Amino acid sequence: MTSTRPLRADAARNRRLLLAAATDEFAERGLDASVADIARRAGVGKGTVFRHFATKDDLIAAIVLDRIEALNTVGERLLETADPGAALLEFLTVAAQQRQQRDLSFLHEAGELSADVTRVRAEMFHTVHRLVDRAREHGAVRADVTGADIILLMCAPNYVISYVQDASPDLWRRYLAIIFDGLRPEGAHPLPHPPPAAP
Template sequence: MGTATATASRPMRADAQRNYDRIVQVASDAFAERGVLTSLDDIACRAGVGPGTLYRHFPTRDGLIAAALGGSLDKLAGLSESLTASDDPGAALDDWMLALAEHLRTYDNLPESIAEAFRVDDSPLRNSCRPLTNTTSVLVDRAKKAGVIRHDVDYRDLFALVSSVAWASQRRGDSDADLKRMLALATGGIR
Protein backbone atom coordinates (compact mmCIF):
# COMPACT_ATOMS: atom_id res chain seq x y z
CA MET A 1 0.00 0.00 0.00
CA GLY A 2 3.02 2.21 0.36
CA THR A 3 4.07 4.86 2.80
CA ALA A 4 1.67 7.57 3.84
CA THR A 5 2.39 11.17 3.07
CA ALA A 6 1.15 14.36 4.65
CA THR A 7 0.29 15.81 1.26
CA ALA A 8 0.69 14.64 -2.27
CA SER A 9 3.82 16.76 -2.71
CA ARG A 10 5.41 16.81 0.74
CA PRO A 11 6.47 13.69 2.66
CA MET A 12 5.84 13.30 6.39
CA ARG A 13 8.48 14.32 8.87
CA ALA A 14 10.59 11.38 9.99
CA ASP A 15 9.08 11.28 13.50
CA ALA A 16 5.55 11.44 12.11
CA GLN A 17 6.36 8.61 9.69
CA ARG A 18 7.74 6.51 12.57
CA ASN A 19 4.55 7.14 14.56
CA TYR A 20 2.41 6.26 11.55
CA ASP A 21 4.32 3.03 10.91
CA ARG A 22 4.25 2.07 14.59
CA ILE A 23 0.50 2.70 14.85
CA VAL A 24 -0.17 0.56 11.77
CA GLN A 25 1.99 -2.30 13.09
CA VAL A 26 0.43 -2.22 16.56
CA ALA A 27 -3.07 -1.98 15.04
CA SER A 28 -2.38 -4.97 12.81
CA ASP A 29 -1.26 -6.99 15.85
CA ALA A 30 -4.21 -5.80 17.97
CA PHE A 31 -6.72 -6.53 15.20
CA ALA A 32 -5.23 -10.02 14.80
CA GLU A 33 -5.54 -10.62 18.56
CA ARG A 34 -8.94 -9.06 19.27
CA GLY A 35 -10.54 -8.09 15.97
CA VAL A 36 -11.16 -4.76 14.27
CA LEU A 37 -13.44 -3.49 17.02
CA THR A 38 -10.60 -3.31 19.56
CA SER A 39 -10.16 0.00 21.36
CA LEU A 40 -8.33 2.63 19.31
CA ASP A 41 -7.18 4.29 22.52
CA ASP A 42 -5.60 0.97 23.54
CA ILE A 43 -3.84 0.82 20.16
CA ALA A 44 -2.50 4.35 20.67
CA CYS A 45 -1.25 3.41 24.15
CA ARG A 46 0.42 0.22 22.89
CA ALA A 47 2.01 2.21 20.05
CA GLY A 48 3.43 4.70 22.54
CA VAL A 49 1.52 7.66 21.13
CA GLY A 50 -1.36 9.74 22.41
CA PRO A 51 -4.86 9.27 21.05
CA GLY A 52 -4.56 12.64 19.29
CA THR A 53 -1.59 11.36 17.28
CA LEU A 54 -3.50 8.24 16.26
CA TYR A 55 -6.57 10.27 15.24
CA ARG A 56 -4.45 12.79 13.31
CA HIS A 57 -3.13 9.95 11.16
CA PHE A 58 -6.39 7.97 11.16
CA PRO A 59 -9.49 10.09 11.75
CA THR A 60 -11.67 6.98 11.35
CA ARG A 61 -11.39 3.33 12.33
CA ASP A 62 -11.86 2.47 8.64
CA GLY A 63 -8.68 4.33 7.76
CA LEU A 64 -6.68 2.39 10.32
CA ILE A 65 -8.15 -0.93 9.21
CA ALA A 66 -7.33 -0.11 5.59
CA ALA A 67 -3.73 0.72 6.52
CA ALA A 68 -3.38 -2.45 8.60
CA LEU A 69 -4.63 -4.54 5.66
CA GLY A 70 -2.07 -3.02 3.28
CA GLY A 71 0.15 -6.07 2.89
CA SER A 72 -2.78 -8.43 2.44
CA LEU A 73 -4.35 -6.14 -0.14
CA ASP A 74 -1.03 -5.92 -2.00
CA LYS A 75 -0.89 -9.74 -2.21
CA LEU A 76 -4.45 -9.85 -3.53
CA ALA A 77 -3.57 -7.22 -6.14
CA GLY A 78 -0.75 -9.46 -7.39
CA LEU A 79 -3.06 -12.47 -7.46
CA SER A 80 -5.68 -10.42 -9.29
CA GLU A 81 -3.26 -9.72 -12.12
CA SER A 82 -2.44 -13.38 -12.67
CA LEU A 83 -6.04 -14.59 -12.34
CA THR A 84 -7.49 -12.02 -14.75
CA ALA A 85 -4.94 -13.22 -17.32
CA SER A 86 -5.65 -16.92 -16.68
CA ASP A 87 -6.72 -19.20 -19.54
CA ASP A 88 -9.24 -20.94 -17.25
CA PRO A 89 -11.92 -18.44 -16.16
CA GLY A 90 -13.73 -20.98 -13.95
CA ALA A 91 -10.64 -21.97 -12.02
CA ALA A 92 -9.56 -18.33 -11.79
CA LEU A 93 -12.90 -17.38 -10.23
CA ASP A 94 -12.67 -20.30 -7.78
CA ASP A 95 -9.13 -19.31 -6.79
CA TRP A 96 -10.22 -15.69 -6.35
CA MET A 97 -13.22 -16.58 -4.19
CA LEU A 98 -11.01 -18.66 -1.90
CA ALA A 99 -8.34 -15.95 -1.66
CA LEU A 100 -11.01 -13.35 -0.98
CA ALA A 101 -12.60 -15.48 1.76
CA GLU A 102 -9.20 -16.07 3.35
CA HIS A 103 -8.51 -12.33 3.25
CA LEU A 104 -11.86 -11.56 4.88
CA ARG A 105 -10.91 -13.87 7.76
CA THR A 106 -7.74 -11.83 8.44
CA TYR A 107 -9.31 -10.10 11.44
CA ASP A 108 -12.37 -10.85 13.54
CA ASN A 109 -15.33 -8.67 12.44
CA LEU A 110 -13.60 -7.66 9.20
CA PRO A 111 -16.46 -8.83 6.93
CA GLU A 112 -18.93 -6.69 8.88
CA SER A 113 -16.59 -3.68 8.81
CA ILE A 114 -16.15 -3.96 5.05
CA ALA A 115 -19.91 -4.33 4.53
CA GLU A 116 -20.46 -1.17 6.60
CA ALA A 117 -17.68 0.66 4.76
CA PHE A 118 -19.41 0.03 1.43
CA ARG A 119 -22.35 2.07 2.72
CA VAL A 120 -20.13 5.16 3.17
CA ASP A 121 -18.95 6.88 0.00
CA ASP A 122 -15.70 8.33 1.36
CA SER A 123 -14.67 5.43 3.60
CA PRO A 124 -10.94 4.70 3.32
CA LEU A 125 -11.73 1.01 3.87
CA ARG A 126 -14.23 1.04 1.03
CA ASN A 127 -11.74 2.77 -1.22
CA SER A 128 -8.96 0.32 -0.36
CA CYS A 129 -11.29 -2.65 -0.99
CA ARG A 130 -12.67 -1.36 -4.28
CA PRO A 131 -10.03 -3.31 -6.27
CA LEU A 132 -11.43 -6.48 -4.66
CA THR A 133 -14.90 -5.83 -6.03
CA ASN A 134 -13.45 -4.75 -9.38
CA THR A 135 -11.53 -8.00 -9.71
CA THR A 136 -14.60 -9.97 -8.66
CA SER A 137 -16.58 -8.20 -11.40
CA VAL A 138 -13.96 -8.93 -14.07
CA LEU A 139 -13.65 -12.59 -13.09
CA VAL A 140 -17.44 -13.06 -12.95
CA ASP A 141 -17.79 -11.52 -16.43
CA ARG A 142 -15.04 -13.77 -17.82
CA ALA A 143 -16.64 -16.86 -16.26
CA LYS A 144 -20.04 -15.91 -17.71
CA LYS A 145 -18.56 -15.46 -21.19
CA ALA A 146 -16.87 -18.86 -20.90
CA GLY A 147 -20.19 -20.41 -19.90
CA VAL A 148 -18.90 -21.81 -16.59
CA ILE A 149 -21.30 -19.86 -14.36
CA ARG A 150 -24.89 -18.79 -14.70
CA HIS A 151 -25.56 -15.59 -16.64
CA ASP A 152 -27.67 -14.11 -13.84
CA VAL A 153 -24.77 -14.13 -11.33
CA ASP A 154 -23.98 -10.60 -10.21
CA TYR A 155 -20.50 -9.85 -8.85
CA ARG A 156 -21.98 -7.93 -5.89
CA ASP A 157 -24.05 -10.94 -4.88
CA LEU A 158 -21.02 -13.20 -5.20
CA PHE A 159 -18.90 -10.80 -3.13
CA ALA A 160 -21.61 -10.77 -0.44
CA LEU A 161 -21.85 -14.56 -0.54
CA VAL A 162 -18.08 -15.00 -0.14
CA SER A 163 -18.11 -12.43 2.69
CA SER A 164 -20.89 -14.36 4.43
CA VAL A 165 -19.01 -17.64 4.15
CA ALA A 166 -15.86 -15.97 5.50
CA TRP A 167 -17.84 -14.54 8.42
CA ALA A 168 -19.43 -17.90 9.26
CA SER A 169 -16.12 -19.72 8.93
CA GLN A 170 -14.47 -17.18 11.22
CA ARG A 171 -17.21 -17.57 13.84
CA ARG A 172 -16.91 -21.37 13.78
CA GLY A 173 -13.12 -21.33 13.91
CA ASP A 174 -12.90 -23.35 10.71
CA SER A 175 -9.66 -24.63 9.27
CA ASP A 176 -8.58 -23.60 5.78
CA ALA A 177 -9.88 -26.93 4.47
CA ASP A 178 -13.26 -26.32 6.13
CA LEU A 179 -13.40 -22.85 4.59
CA LYS A 180 -12.69 -24.27 1.13
CA ARG A 181 -15.40 -26.95 1.55
CA MET A 182 -17.94 -24.44 2.86
CA LEU A 183 -17.18 -22.02 0.03
CA ALA A 184 -17.67 -24.79 -2.56
CA LEU A 185 -21.02 -25.69 -0.99
CA ALA A 186 -22.18 -22.07 -0.86
CA THR A 187 -21.15 -21.21 -4.42
CA GLY A 188 -22.35 -24.43 -6.05
CA GLY A 189 -25.51 -22.65 -7.18
CA ILE A 190 -23.63 -20.26 -9.47
CA ARG A 191 -22.61 -23.06 -11.83
Protein backbone atom coordinates in the same frame (compact mmCIF):
# COMPACT_ATOMS: atom_id res chain seq x y z
CA MET B 1 -7.47 12.18 6.13
CA THR B 2 -3.76 11.55 5.93
CA SER B 3 -1.50 13.13 3.31
CA THR B 4 -0.79 11.27 0.07
CA ARG B 5 2.82 12.50 -0.06
CA PRO B 6 5.49 9.76 0.13
CA LEU B 7 6.54 9.03 3.71
CA ARG B 8 10.11 8.99 4.97
CA ALA B 9 11.41 5.52 5.79
CA ASP B 10 10.97 5.94 9.55
CA ALA B 11 7.50 7.45 9.14
CA ALA B 12 6.49 4.63 6.78
CA ARG B 13 7.75 2.10 9.33
CA ASN B 14 5.78 3.76 12.12
CA ARG B 15 2.65 3.76 9.96
CA ARG B 16 3.02 0.01 9.29
CA LEU B 17 3.53 -0.63 13.00
CA LEU B 18 0.47 1.42 13.87
CA LEU B 19 -1.75 -0.33 11.35
CA ALA B 20 -0.59 -3.76 12.55
CA ALA B 21 -1.08 -2.80 16.20
CA ALA B 22 -4.48 -1.26 15.52
CA THR B 23 -5.58 -4.36 13.61
CA ASP B 24 -4.67 -6.54 16.61
CA GLU B 25 -6.29 -4.20 19.12
CA PHE B 26 -9.53 -3.89 17.19
CA ALA B 27 -9.64 -7.66 16.62
CA GLU B 28 -9.28 -8.23 20.39
CA ARG B 29 -11.30 -5.31 21.82
CA GLY B 30 -13.62 -4.20 19.04
CA LEU B 31 -14.31 -0.52 18.45
CA ASP B 32 -13.61 0.20 22.14
CA ALA B 33 -9.87 -0.20 21.52
CA SER B 34 -8.20 3.03 22.60
CA VAL B 35 -5.59 5.09 20.78
CA ALA B 36 -3.39 4.84 23.88
CA ASP B 37 -3.46 1.02 23.78
CA ILE B 38 -2.75 1.03 20.03
CA ALA B 39 0.23 3.35 20.53
CA ARG B 40 1.54 1.22 23.39
CA ARG B 41 1.26 -1.95 21.31
CA ALA B 42 3.05 -0.29 18.40
CA GLY B 43 5.82 0.97 20.69
CA VAL B 44 5.23 4.63 19.86
CA GLY B 45 3.71 7.64 21.61
CA LYS B 46 0.14 8.85 21.14
CA GLY B 47 1.50 11.87 19.33
CA THR B 48 2.89 9.59 16.63
CA VAL B 49 -0.55 8.09 16.13
CA PHE B 50 -2.11 11.50 15.63
CA ARG B 51 0.66 12.62 13.28
CA HIS B 52 -0.38 9.79 10.95
CA PHE B 53 -4.11 9.66 11.67
CA ALA B 54 -5.90 12.81 12.80
CA THR B 55 -8.75 10.82 14.37
CA LYS B 56 -9.53 7.28 15.40
CA ASP B 57 -11.97 7.13 12.47
CA ASP B 58 -9.09 7.91 10.10
CA LEU B 59 -7.13 5.01 11.59
CA ILE B 60 -10.10 2.67 11.12
CA ALA B 61 -10.53 3.85 7.54
CA ALA B 62 -6.84 3.17 6.84
CA ILE B 63 -7.16 -0.43 8.04
CA VAL B 64 -10.26 -1.01 5.91
CA LEU B 65 -8.56 0.67 2.95
CA ASP B 66 -5.47 -1.54 3.21
CA ARG B 67 -7.59 -4.71 3.31
CA ILE B 68 -9.71 -3.75 0.31
CA GLU B 69 -6.68 -2.60 -1.70
CA ALA B 70 -4.88 -5.88 -0.99
CA LEU B 71 -7.89 -7.87 -2.19
CA ASN B 72 -8.28 -5.71 -5.29
CA THR B 73 -4.60 -6.19 -6.14
CA VAL B 74 -5.12 -9.96 -6.07
CA GLY B 75 -8.20 -9.65 -8.27
CA GLU B 76 -6.43 -7.49 -10.84
CA ARG B 77 -3.57 -9.99 -11.03
CA LEU B 78 -6.02 -12.85 -11.52
CA LEU B 79 -7.64 -11.05 -14.45
CA GLU B 80 -4.43 -11.78 -16.36
CA THR B 81 -4.41 -15.55 -15.72
CA ALA B 82 -5.32 -18.14 -18.34
CA ASP B 83 -8.11 -20.01 -16.50
CA PRO B 84 -11.02 -17.66 -15.61
CA GLY B 85 -12.80 -20.28 -13.49
CA ALA B 86 -9.71 -21.01 -11.42
CA ALA B 87 -9.09 -17.26 -11.14
CA LEU B 88 -12.54 -16.64 -9.65
CA LEU B 89 -12.17 -19.53 -7.21
CA GLU B 90 -8.74 -18.26 -6.12
CA PHE B 91 -10.15 -14.77 -5.58
CA LEU B 92 -12.96 -16.12 -3.38
CA THR B 93 -10.41 -18.23 -1.51
CA VAL B 94 -8.18 -15.23 -0.81
CA ALA B 95 -11.21 -13.17 0.30
CA ALA B 96 -12.25 -15.91 2.74
CA GLN B 97 -8.68 -16.33 4.02
CA GLN B 98 -8.36 -12.60 4.66
CA ARG B 99 -11.52 -12.64 6.74
CA GLN B 100 -10.50 -15.85 8.53
CA GLN B 101 -7.12 -14.40 9.55
CA ARG B 102 -8.69 -11.26 11.02
CA ASP B 103 -12.45 -10.85 10.93
CA LEU B 104 -12.68 -7.09 11.07
CA SER B 105 -15.96 -6.84 9.21
CA PHE B 106 -17.32 -4.69 12.03
CA LEU B 107 -14.80 -2.02 11.03
CA HIS B 108 -16.18 -1.67 7.53
CA GLU B 109 -19.30 0.12 8.68
CA ALA B 110 -17.14 2.44 10.77
CA GLY B 111 -15.05 3.22 7.68
CA GLU B 112 -18.03 4.01 5.47
CA LEU B 113 -17.62 7.77 5.82
CA SER B 114 -14.20 7.72 4.16
CA ALA B 115 -14.25 8.82 0.53
CA ASP B 116 -11.10 6.76 -0.07
CA VAL B 117 -12.77 3.60 1.25
CA THR B 118 -15.82 4.24 -0.95
CA ARG B 119 -13.60 4.74 -4.01
CA VAL B 120 -11.40 1.68 -3.47
CA ARG B 121 -14.39 -0.53 -2.62
CA ALA B 122 -15.99 0.52 -5.93
CA GLU B 123 -12.75 -0.39 -7.73
CA MET B 124 -12.72 -3.80 -6.03
CA PHE B 125 -16.37 -4.42 -6.95
CA HIS B 126 -15.53 -3.54 -10.56
CA THR B 127 -12.71 -6.10 -10.47
CA VAL B 128 -15.12 -8.75 -9.14
CA HIS B 129 -17.56 -8.04 -11.97
CA ARG B 130 -14.76 -8.45 -14.51
CA LEU B 131 -13.64 -11.75 -12.95
CA VAL B 132 -17.22 -13.05 -13.07
CA ASP B 133 -17.76 -11.83 -16.64
CA ARG B 134 -14.62 -13.69 -17.78
CA ALA B 135 -15.64 -16.87 -15.97
CA ARG B 136 -19.16 -16.72 -17.38
CA GLU B 137 -17.97 -16.04 -20.94
CA HIS B 138 -15.68 -19.09 -20.75
CA GLY B 139 -18.47 -21.31 -19.42
CA ALA B 140 -16.77 -21.76 -16.05
CA VAL B 141 -19.80 -20.51 -14.11
CA ARG B 142 -23.50 -20.62 -14.90
CA ALA B 143 -24.83 -18.00 -17.31
CA ASP B 144 -27.27 -16.46 -14.81
CA VAL B 145 -24.66 -15.64 -12.14
CA THR B 146 -23.66 -11.98 -11.86
CA GLY B 147 -20.92 -10.01 -10.20
CA ALA B 148 -23.45 -8.78 -7.63
CA ASP B 149 -24.17 -12.41 -6.69
CA ILE B 150 -20.48 -13.09 -6.11
CA ILE B 151 -19.98 -9.91 -4.06
CA LEU B 152 -22.77 -11.05 -1.74
CA LEU B 153 -21.33 -14.58 -1.53
CA MET B 154 -17.77 -13.45 -0.70
CA CYS B 155 -18.45 -13.37 3.04
CA ALA B 156 -20.68 -16.46 3.12
CA PRO B 157 -18.11 -19.18 4.04
CA ASN B 158 -16.95 -17.31 7.14
CA TYR B 159 -20.43 -16.17 8.07
CA VAL B 160 -21.66 -19.78 8.06
CA ILE B 161 -18.90 -21.09 10.32
CA SER B 162 -19.39 -18.24 12.79
CA TYR B 163 -22.33 -20.30 14.06
CA VAL B 164 -20.16 -23.38 14.75
CA GLN B 165 -18.57 -23.61 18.20
CA ASP B 166 -14.87 -24.56 18.15
CA ALA B 167 -14.89 -24.72 14.36
CA SER B 168 -11.80 -26.07 12.61
CA PRO B 169 -9.72 -23.23 11.13
CA ASP B 170 -10.26 -24.73 7.67
CA LEU B 171 -14.00 -25.42 7.91
CA TRP B 172 -14.72 -22.40 5.69
CA ARG B 173 -13.13 -24.30 2.79
CA ARG B 174 -15.96 -26.84 2.90
CA TYR B 175 -18.58 -24.14 2.41
CA LEU B 176 -16.59 -22.31 -0.23
CA ALA B 177 -16.44 -25.60 -2.20
CA ILE B 178 -20.22 -26.03 -1.86
CA ILE B 179 -20.77 -22.45 -3.02
CA PHE B 180 -18.43 -22.78 -5.98
CA ASP B 181 -20.00 -26.07 -7.07
CA GLY B 182 -23.33 -24.22 -7.05
CA LEU B 183 -21.84 -21.69 -9.46
CA ARG B 184 -20.87 -24.31 -12.04
CA PRO B 185 -23.09 -24.68 -15.13
CA GLU B 186 -23.25 -28.47 -14.98
CA GLY B 187 -26.65 -29.59 -13.71
CA ALA B 188 -27.71 -26.04 -12.90
CA HIS B 189 -31.42 -25.26 -12.58
CA PRO B 190 -32.84 -21.82 -13.34
CA LEU B 191 -32.55 -19.46 -10.40
CA PRO B 192 -35.93 -18.51 -8.87
CA HIS B 193 -35.30 -14.79 -8.52
CA PRO B 194 -33.48 -12.11 -10.56
CA PRO B 195 -30.12 -10.87 -9.25
CA PRO B 196 -29.84 -7.74 -7.10
CA ALA B 197 -28.65 -4.47 -8.55
CA ALA B 198 -24.90 -4.29 -9.04
CA PRO B 199 -23.02 -2.64 -6.15
